[in-house]
Amino acid sequence: MARPLIADIDLDALRHNYRLACSLAPDSRAVAVLKADAYGHGAVACARALEGLAPAFAVACIEEAVTLREAGISTPIVLLEGIFEAAELDRVEALGLWMAVHSDWQVEALLARRPASPIPTWLKVDSGMHRLGFAPERAEAVWQRLAAAPGHACDLHLMTHFATADLAATGYFAGQMTRLAALAERLGAPLCLANSPATLARPEAHGAWNRPGVMLYGSDPLEQSNAASRRLAPVMTLRSAIIAVRELPAGEPVGYGGRWVTPRPSRIGVVACGYGDGYDRHAVDGTPVLVAGKRTAVAGKVSMDMMTVDITDIPEADIGSEVVLWGRAAGGEVLGVDEVARHCDTISYTLLTGVLPRVPRRYHGESGTDPN
Structure with missing residues (x-):
């Protein structure tokens, strides 16, 4: 696989x-x-x-x-x-x-x-x-x-x-x-x-x-969104899955340097995506992600090939669950690339252009129909 x-x-x-x-x-x-x-x-x-x-x-x-x-x-x-x-x-x-x-x-x-x-x-x-x-x-x-x-x-x-x-x-x-x-x-x-x-x-x-x-x-370049920019549709969805789950007690450090420490008994999802794929290593704890269509956050420093997210409040999340780093989840929920960029202290341009060639592109929408 x-x-x-x-x-x-x-x-x-x-x-x-x-x-x-x-x-x-x-x-x-x-x-x-x-x-x-x-x-x-x-x-x-x-x-x-x-x-x-x-x-x-x-x-x-x-x-x-x-x-x-x-x-x-x-x-x-x-x-x-x-x-x-x-x-x-x-x-x-x-x-x-x-x-x-x-x-x-x-x-x-x-x-x-x-x-x-x-x-x-x-x-x-x-x-x-x-x-x-x-x-x-x-x-x-x-x-x-x-x-x-x-x-x-x-x-x-x-x-x-x-x-x-x-x-x-x-x-x-x-x-x-x-x-x-x-x-x-x-x-x-x-x-x-x-x-x-x-x-x-x-x-x-x-x-x-x-x-x-x-x-x-699909990125909104305006400092303050307007009616037109809110009609933009995301084109890229950077999508992965949980590949491992860790059950940790309160007070346990996660990831390089132990930057994030579990504030309570926690479930941590390991995601197949890292800065070697182009995801920004500067993403802070709390950077949003979607897991199984629900919002949660990065927990710990991004590694080269993996990252960790807090899935404590998403009990249905498990190995194989969909993770959307930005874009549209299978259920229709959207996480804007601009929001992710703000947590990385950068702009959407750098995230979108930074997705590296080892990440396959899969194209949809050959019909020419309009999504809205």
Whole structure:
């Protein structure tokens, strides 16, 4: 019998979340972000699930785009970080990719080329994130150069990335938005601005294109949930089982370092999952899990291949009982990955992308029906 740990991927939920993103911005098109192996969910499977629904995909780099093309994905793909050396333009052209440009050398490489057909290009502006992009006062001149060379670039858009769209406070976001809106008005440029939080909560940022990412996988990126984010459906369920049970008296330490001590006579379930699978070693005692569909908690430090949970108040739990580390239990109960992440002092992105290859992915929902 195989080790019981598995990552169940609900493709119906993925499609539901994508349709939700589209419904929130009916005048925009939504590029589905599949970088980092679709946030740990499997880029090829997720792309196939969204083919015919999403008009474009986005990845971080050309290697991720090649993986999709070699799997037969023909949907347009945007390189969000553009190229890393001029020679990559050969593959950009051969694979029919779109690209962001954020640096002078990328612009020069593009303009020095004689492509068989113009390359769709999104000009990245640093509106306040201070990571990638041209300062707004320089972006206008770069735009004009690209626009004057139609044999090199086409379908020009302005894009930026918001630093605080997830926060309830709106001041910094408003400043970024104002800078981009003013630049776009001067240039008559279409915009690609909204990430997941802006798609969910900042309709003023909805442009010609939006870029929903982590929301597609059911994670709520907002500091304060809203009606839209509460409609997101979990896509990944990290599911395992109890493989041993220990009956301990009060006062017994559990796990490395004896961090957790039984406060009463206790039943401890040993679960086949650990940091060697990608579960966060920093999970504190009290981090929630579902056992047999009921909430309980981590009790003791997470080990490489195992973890321990308190099942004292779940008398029916025994060897073989289902354990859900995050996602949807067999009975329908849901434990959100965002809640687990908070107990690990991290964010859902790190948990989802951190599930390691030794954890098999099992895909469901090939029918294309909606879970809600």
